[in-house]
Amino acid sequence: MNKSIGIIGAGIAGLHLALYLQKHGIEATVITDRDPEDVASGRLMNTVAHHSVTIARENALGVNHWDDPDLIYHHHDHFFNMPDGPLLFRGAFKKPSRAVDYRLYLPALMRDFTDRGGRIEYRTIQENDVAGIVSRFDLLVVSTGKGPLGRLFQHRPEHTPYSQPQRLLCVGLWDGVDHGAPGQADPRGVTLSVSPGHGEMIVIPTLTHDGMKTALLMENVPGGDMADLVSLNHDADPAAFRQTILDKLEKHHTHTYNRIDTHRFGVAGQQDVLQGAVVPTVRQSSASFDDDKCVIALGDVHSVVDPMMGQGANIASYAAFVLGQAIVESTVFDARFCEVVDQRREDRVLAASRWTNLMLQPPSEAMGRLIFSMSQNRELCDEFTENFNHPERTWDNLASEKRIHAWIDSHMAQQAA
């Protein structure tokens, strides 16, 4: 049976699905409004790390163009700027992670797809295009929230506790921040830095058009000391912007501040600052049309998470593979098809959302114990770190106060034994 699959959107979800289907001999058409040059020359889109489960999918697709020991990192350093003195501890991955600027990453995958014979249509979609696009394909996959197709999927309030962003983001690529170096005494790593009550900062060594830079993903609490960074205008006064960031880092994220070469410190390029906020939102995963035809949501349009735990791209890629496999197996793309896809992907997708949402809240007594215990028990912290690959396992460990204590206790018992 010939199957014709339409994919709206060319982010990681849409492209990983398109490449997966192409590999399995299924005709997929990608529709997007931005060509590779637009993406490559545009503003910073996000700061994304791919964990080893995602890198394994890239290898399966033959699109891991960044299989370079100079790019990868193996651990998370956790820094807590506590009133009674800083807390610093490390957790390791079993296999390395890696971050590549999506202005490099996405155009490369678009070219892979078209070089192998794939079709990408560059166009915008209007309200009155919807029916035609739905009827054109056996199955339409929507992997972008933009446009009328993104609005097909209803909110699921039972999974969407927030109507407001929980963090105000100030994201940039910077020169002059030491993030370790591969093979050195201080190997390359990501830092998860917390200033209680004010926010978090994720420090990510990232490959860009201009080589390795450091992404500072600042997640600031509304009403906290760094909330205003979300609207601080870089272009109006780059020097003032730089100095303000430096002052805030000195006060709140000391561990990272101490690794800054102030002579070199500055935003890497004109378009390398991104400010804004995300309302964590889970949506219905499909919508039905006449004739038992369904349109299925993939990636952010299904569940958008705050970027703090680095889950969005990784679960989007995961869900793309789940969907791709189901498409390969199926001949009928109806409501039952969408149900089966959801059964397979929902636990991980929801776990990423729930875990991230939990981390956005002030820590409970049990979470406080977990943080302290991780600082004392390397295996506990390694498991926490490795499970960035497996958010459903993290949710098994964190879903209730009882579970957090039981998880800590099981590691403490091992340590004592």
Next chain:
Amino acid sequence: MNKSIGIIGAGIAGLHLALYLQKHGIEATVITDRDPEDVASGRLMNTVAHHSVTIARENALGVNHWDDPDLIYHHHDHFFNMPDGPLLFRGAFKKPSRAVDYRLYLPALMRDFTDRGGRIEYRTIQENDVAGIVSRFDLLVVSTGKGPLGRLFQHRPEHTPYSQPQRLLCVGLWDGVDHGAPGQADPRGVTLSVSPGHGEMIVIPTLTHDGMKTALLMENVPGGDMADLVSLNHDADPAAFRQTILDKLEKHHTHTYNRIDTHRFGVAGQQDVLQGAVVPTVRQSSASFDDDKCVIALGDVHSVVDPMMGQGANIASYAAFVLGQAIVESTVFDARFCEVVDQRREDRVLAASRWTNLMLQPPSEAMGRLIFSMSQNRELCDEFTENFNHPERTWDNLASEKRIHAWIDSHMAQQAA
């Protein structure tokens, strides 16, 4: 960690779970109001066939006391009493099925459990016992709808299309009905007999206290010619009861009527008739108590299906193993635990319900084509038969008109090739 599991009810669900936990060294207490002698000497409870997936679970538990080639059967004969002439065709299982009267089966498993050191408490539960029983165990499993615990689980109207029974049941164990014999030219089998507009009859060779008898599970359509059998009083006039059944079989279920030795035909024993009806109902699978403790539903209290497709006991046993495995793996029994159990069991449990409900409705055009196609294509009918073990696969094949046609077409293409 010591885990203490309470199980309310001693049907197949509760007993398979209790025996599974016992095998894995976990303390389980069964609470029921009927001891083995009560069950053994009581009225016919149901007419249940265990398919090979369930027999495999019995083997795993070491409770297959009926591993006897004289008891098993290998096929379904389908008979349709069509106005323009009867339709008769056969579908085979890959591995045999078998039916044992639950008045033999359940007491044997109760004795297995207690002989191995298990505890069964015989008592009824009142409203004011509930809190104490919940707090007594780490997890309470409710596998009977009787009593106040059975009322904890709310209806799920999205899965419960009916407020009335779809069939009126008249069930009995009979002498004098030939159901084939093992090793003979006409081997032992089950017959699924349909009288369009009036109802179905499932003919099941069944082991009882008095040897092999034939269960006639008559599923009569309200308003049809056999609807009144649900209230026909056997004990008031056994001869009239027998004659009425004989007359209806001659008119509606000719294939079976032709296999009756009228001299021997009669109800096997005083307590071997059961009349009534079932409202197919899916309920919430768990209920929460204080302190994040949950009570979980298993078996009929979770989903009760009309007995027509023989799914109730088989999915109850399946769900018992899913739950047992999750209990073995887990240390915390909270809402997340119940969610994980549901993720694992829900597809098969719902599929059994949906498939059965579909078969209770007048056949669509696609279902009509399926029946005719099965009569012409042995492999198609064999797959339908084997999938009594895998109701989720049947639902994949029957969930929409498109799917039914696609399934038939795939077999027709194979046949033509």
